Amino acid sequence: MAKMFGISSWDDLLDGPKKAILPSSAAWYDRKFKTPSGKYEFKSELAEKNGHTALPEYKPEAESKLPFHLFTPHVQFGLHSQFINLDWMQVFYPEPFVYIHPSSAKKKGISENDLVKSFQWHR
Structure with missing residues (x-):
């Protein structure tokens, strides 16, 4: 685990x-794109070949x-619309709002x- 932090001896502390130093989960973290050129492509020959x-x-x-359009944005201290019903969250958001x-x-x-009345229409 010490290697993950770049620590090889006590002196490093x-x-x-x-x-x-964690590996990234982003597909392009190494700056190598899965494109014919290996670079980010504004013009995509692959898309064009597939009719786009x-x-x-x-x-x-x-x-x-x-x-x-109804969106559920991230609220501070929350996770989208989750946890809004917790007692301590009521201090920040006592009433639902839009x-x-x-x-x-x-x-x-x-x-x-x-x-106001807000609802999501389902098709």
Whole structure:
């Protein structure tokens, strides 16, 4: 385990704190990409060969029957929407809440601290 921290002797500890040298789980941590060139490719010949565009392109948002998209962002001290029911978390988040962009709220007649009903529509 000492090797993970770059420690080979007790003297190494006199230099101060050590940071663990852990292998990364990122596919490109070694800067070698699994592409024909071995580099990051903005233009993908592989995508083109498979019937896709070689370069990323903008596609307008598809029409939706619903007015909003529901996301569950990470909250401080939480894990997405988990653990929000713990007693000590109630100090930080005593009531459920949603964030709505001010221009979207205005269109719906919603003001700061208004009570709203939020739900996820399942297809």
